[in-house]
Amino acid sequence: MPLTETLELSILMPCLNEAETLAVCIDKAQAYLERSGICGEVLIADNGSTDGSQEIAAAHGARVVAVADKGYGSALIGGIAAAQGTYVIMGDADDSYDFSDLDGFMERLRAGDELVMGNRFLGGIEPGAMPPLHKYLGNPVLSWIGRVLFRSPIKDFHCGLRGFNRRSMLALHLQTTGMEFASEMVVKSTLGGSRVSEVPTTLSKDGRSRPPHLRSWHDGWRHLRFLLIFSPRWLFLIPGTLAFGIGMIGSVLLSAGPIVVGPVGFYSSSQIYLAALAVVGYQAVLFAILTKIYAQHEGFQIPRSRNFDRLQKKISLESGAIIGALLFILGLGIAIAQLAGWAASGYGALEADAAIRGAVLAALLMMLGAQTVMAGLFLGVLSVGLKRV
Numbered sequence: 001m002p003l004t005e006t007l008e009l010s011i012l013m014p015c016l017n018e019a020e021t022l023a024v025c026i027d028k029a030q031a032y033l034e035r036s037g038i039c040g041e042v043l044i045a046d047n048g049s050t051d052g053s054q055e056i057a058a059a060h061g062a063r064v065v066a067v068a069d070k071g072y073g074s075a076l077i078g079g080i081a082a083a084q085g086t087y088v089i090m091g092d093a094d095d096s097y098d099f100s101d102l103d104g105f106m107e108r109l110r111a112g113d114e115l116v117m118g119n120r121f122l123g124g125i126e127p128g129a130m131p132p133l134h135k136y137l138g139n140p141v142l143s144w145i146g147r148v149l150f151r152s153p154i155k156d157f158h159c160g161l162r163g164f165n166r167r168s169m170l171a172l173h174l175q176t177t178g179m180e181f182a183s184e185m186v187v188k189s190t191l192g193g194s195r196v197s198e199v200p201t202t203l204s205k206d207g208r209s210r211p212p213h214l215r216s217w218h219d220g221w222r223h224l225r226f227l228l229i230f231s232p233r234w235l236f237l238i239p240g241t242l243a244f245g246i247g248m249i250g251s252v253l254l255s256a257g258p259i260v261v262g263p264v265g266f267y268s269s270s271q272i273y274l275a276a277l278a279v280v281g282y283q284a285v286l287f288a289i290l291t292k293i294y295a296q297h298e299g300f301q302i303p304r305s306r307n308f309d310r311l312q313k314k315i316s317l318e319s320g321a322i323i324g325a326l327l328f329i330l331g332l333g334i335a336i337a338q339l340a341g342w343a344a345s346g347y348g349a350l351e352a353d354a355a356i357r358g359a360v361l362a363a364l365l366m367m368l369g370a371q372t373v374m375a376g377l378f379l380g381v382l383s384v385g386l387k388r389v
Contacts, residue, residue: 009033009040009106010085010166013093014075019051020208021095026060029099038106044093045079047071073181077174080166089163094206096129097161104199105163114168114194117154117186118161118201129205142224146183149231152190154198158182161201168194180226187227232288240284247278248364255361258353268356275364282368286375289315293379320376324369331365334358 011029015022022044029042042062046054047070057064067078080088087109091097097118108116125135143157160182172188174181189196228235253259254271338358342350 007040007085008087009038010043010083010088011040011099011102012043012045012076012079012083012088012090014045014047014072014079014090015049015053015057015093016047016075017049017051017053018093018208019049019053019056021206022053022056022093023060024095025091025093025099026057026062030061032100032102035100036103036106040085041083043079043083045075045082047075069177071177071181072179073174073177073184076181077177080169080174083166085166087163088166088169089161091161092206094208096204096206098202098204101202102163104201105161108197108199109163109165112195113197114165115185115189115196116163117156117196117198118159119156119198120159120201120203121156122198123200123202125203126205129203142183142227145224145227146186149227149234150187150190152186153196154186154190156198157186159201164189176226178222180222183226232291236284236288236291240281240288243277243281244285245281247274247276247281250274251278251361251364255357257357268353268360271357271360275360278364279367279371282371286371290375290378315379316376318376320379321373324372324374324376326369327372328366328369331362331367331369334362334365338362 011033013022013025013029018025026042026044032038033040033042042060044053044057044062044064045067046057046064047067054064054066065079065082067075069078076090079090087106089102089105091099105116105118120130121139130139139156139158143155146152146154146157162185164185169185169189172185172192174184174188176184186196250266251271251274254266254268254274258268259266338355
């Protein structure tokens, strides 16, 4: 079909040495286009096959685009860029997905949904098609984490069969090159306010004689890492706030003297650990705030928060410097008072526990002050206007 003709659908398959199953997948996709009367194409994003997959694809009427950069995500990014259709339905070329039954995807895409995910748990998983580790642990847990962190409606984050509006997907500027590309597509679509839905789909045992490219633990960790890093609120802000609150309150209370609760006593040694917890927690909170400000400054699509927007208007280099300086001066004042008390006693021996309690509180306040000043300075760097080329 001439590329100048307007196409409604591109059926995209990433390919790396799929000679055993590629032909049957292409034939099913071509049969669907013919049966449904959709003006479309079958597009193979080849990632450097050495088994003749390119020739097989061309012989069965598919268009082949070579993608030099290695990785599942790279192949799909290249394929999406080269696709001619208004809509794209992508799926693995291992004959595990049925390309002859795509009506559910097209119905939702034509209705205006911008990402339509297949759900294998709703449609049916053939015995032996998915390893038990993936079926009962990996996919359910990672999908649950994705729904919690990003309030996504998707219950099968990693289904390889999915359709989307090509223009909407290109606007998300997808970047990941590996298997975590599957999560990035769902997360950015959800955060960007795209219309997202699911349709039941089936999963069959693939037709390859070789092992799949997927590496369970390695790729599972990459998915989890992406989900966590893309959600600084849950990775840094909430744990950091809890750590800072516990550490700060505990350190201040113990600076007045030991606390005994039943058989358990908390003394200056406990205060030292609590102060360290407060510092680490405060650093995590600052990192979460600065990360979100940076993301908004760079135009990343992240959920907006009225509370955060109000906070952002109040914080600046100047306010950070003032608050940080006050905290530092307060800590320094405690240290000077301790030094004056020691001088008044003739620089003699001090009561160790009391001296440590005051010193820990003074050091904690000075560290928090210094951190606040440096965070304010970094915020000033972020706020510098730059000309975008």
